[in-house]
Amino acid sequence: MSCVLLKAYDVLHGQKARTAISFEDVAAVVNEYLLAANSTPVRGPVLRKSDTPSGGTDFSQIPHGPRLVPRDALLDILHTHADTGRCHIKTNKKMKSYIQEDSGSLTLLFEDGSDFTADVLIGADGWCGKGRHVTSNTVRDDIQMTAYDNVFDADGVAPPFDGPWVAEVPSSQIAERFAGWEPDLVDLLQVPTAASRWAVHVVHPLPTFATDRVCLIGDAAHAMTPHQGLGGGQGVEDAYILARLLGRPEMTASDVPQALKIYDTVRRPASQTVSRQSLVNGLTYGFFGVEAKALSLPEIGEELVESCRWLLQDRGAEKEWLKAKSALAAALERCKDDPASPNLLPGTGHREATVCHHG
Structure with missing residues (x-):
């Protein structure tokens, strides 16, 4: 049985999906990574009210936090344990349509003129909130800060977004949106020389994730806001x-x-x-x-x-x-x-x- 997974213009296909990657091997390596990277319990975030210039107030703490595997580390683990004899990755492929044959199999048609036949098609392509808030967390030896701005119109509905989904902007542009907040926070937001601005896109609840031999997983099925990580x-x-x-x-x-x-x-x-x-x-x-x-x-x-x-x-x-x-x-x-x-x-x-x- 052949299976095709579409993700971010890459195509992963395996002749036998059940033997392409061993869950037991991957789980063992991930567990080893977590034990090495997080040898002590992970506490959750401290919640602090900082939207006044007179100083902030810690008002709670979530007592538990996640154990993190950086995205690139997870991709390395999956790639290392994929059976290269059965699992193949094709990059820079964009599917334009598919045809379901009388036999039930699927013919995938790509913009470069190529095609591929599969028994299963899985779509996994991802999407790159008046209230604002800032979070920080460690990624290896670095501290990552994320500043959120929920933008709504007068009816409380998010307006259409027509700009670039991801853009490099000066950090001062981010700090300006938090003018009048706790001075220490504003100073921290100005430390980087540049920042990445991401538009947050979501998928509204779908009535189904699957139809016949085609299904959606991940962000393609349920892209969500990042507020629980x-x-x-x-x-x-x-x-x-x-x-x-x-x-x-x-x-x-x-x-x-x-x-x-x-x-x-x-x-x-x-x-x-x-x-x-x-x-x-x-x-x-x-x-x-x-x-x-x-x-x-x-x-x-x-x-x-x-x-x-x-x-x-x-x-x-x-x-x-x-x-x-x-x-x-x-x-x-x-x-x-x-x-x-x-x-x-x-x-x-x-x-x-x-x-x-x-x-």
Whole structure:
């Protein structure tokens, strides 16, 4: 079974998706990296009100924080453990359309005139908040500062953005937006000689992540605001569930639509919940919105701490996989017993029009 993943104009395809990358090998290396880089518990951020020139006030602290793997380190780990005999990366490829053949396979058409045939197509292309806030975190030996500005029109709706998504700007331009804030903060914002300005784009909740043999994962499915720092992690969980479904020994190309529906049933509600909470947190950080305006500083701190508590749940992705695994086993068993009947996905309460095929 061949699988194609589209990501940022690169094409990754494997002849056998289930053997292209070993989850056990990658997990072991990531765990070693985390142990070496984070040998002590990671505390969460201190919450400080700084929007007055007379000085700031620390009002809460989120007691737990994430253990971080820099993006380039994660890419190196994945690339090192990819089976180069089965997994191939083609760069600078932009797909313009695809055709689903009568057999069910997909023909992908690229702008350079080339084409490729696959059993599964996975879209993963990414998107590069009156309330403002600033965060800081360490990345290896550096300190990264991020200044957020939520821009809305008079109706509380984000206006269309027609400028470049990413642009280099003088740091003074960033500092100017925080004029009148705590002097120490404004001084820190002026330290860099240049800064990158990023437009934050989101994907509004989609009714589905999958249709037949095509699905979306990561930012293509649920690009979200960065206020919980979980967008990338949600994409990894998407990939974890989807790859384990497609990598089952009993999986065939004709079973792919069923697997993608189960992936959608498990991952869409979870990722969209994280997306909604991320936006709420971002508005709260900027003391923006009715809820934040009605709360005292300690109450705002309690709300933000509570919004992150679920991150302490143990083996959350593994629990999602067990749900997906059980749903797949039940669906394939029903297909085996009655291949011509429409399938009822566990927990969905509705019948799918797709006819089961197996073998």
